[in-house]
Amino acid sequence: MKKPDLKVVLLGDMNVGKTSLLHRYMERRFQDTVSTIGGAFYLKQWGPYNISIWDTAGREQFHGLGSMYCRTASAVILTYDVSNMQSLLELEDRFLGLTDTASDDCIFAVVGNKIDLTDDYDSENELEGERPRTSSKIHRQVNLEDAIAFYKRIMKYKMLDENVAPAAEKMCFETSAKTGYNVDVLFEGVFNMVLPLIVKKKASGREETVNLAQSKSENSKNRCC
């Protein structure tokens, strides 16, 4: 198996739908899940590149593993449930700190899942995505504005210049793993944003191999004379 060129990590509280989002995107279906233990990854071929997408466990008992999964990550998808304000608050309280081990140029997406459950889903989005077949609707607890405000606090926490970092409006998504709404838009939007990072890494990687070759010949030059 070819070594992944980049790593994308899904973080978020238990039950927000991280595994379901990955199933929907990678296997094109919404299926029963069990609570994730530790972490698991999928490999996604994206153009000539390989991207590993890591699904992590939201349960408290696996919390410590999060920073390990985030190590060298180029993108972190911070996921909450739009019907559960606490799941957004957890992202800031419990998960954001785990991303300290990610790459310096890591990008962040904030994703509100389970939009199909909310009573405003149909009206706003009926022309896009598949319409849900849920009968009982609940009132959303988290608005997109709350996610945008949280994204801006991430930029502050990372000491990134808001004018340089990707705009909050571009990096906050509302999805439904159940209907598939916005799931491809999310993952492919993130892949396209990390692509330049792959090119940059490879270019710098190429310099290293050239340097190594040069230094070797220099060494042998040094050794022989």
Ligand SMILES: Nc1nc2c(ncn2[C@@H]2O[C@H](COP(=O)(O)OP(=O)(O)OP(=O)(O)O)[C@@H](O)[C@H]2O)c(=O)[nH]1
């Ligand atoms: N209605 C609805 N239910 C969803 C959606 N996404 C996930 N679920 C349900 O929410 C529950 C939890 O989904 P998971 O994907 O296992 O959640 P998770 O974030 O991976 O949870 P952990 O692995 O414990 O961290 C399951 O019953 C899913 O079927 C969605 O978009 N809409």
Ligand SMILES: [Mg+2]
């Ligand atoms: Mg899971």
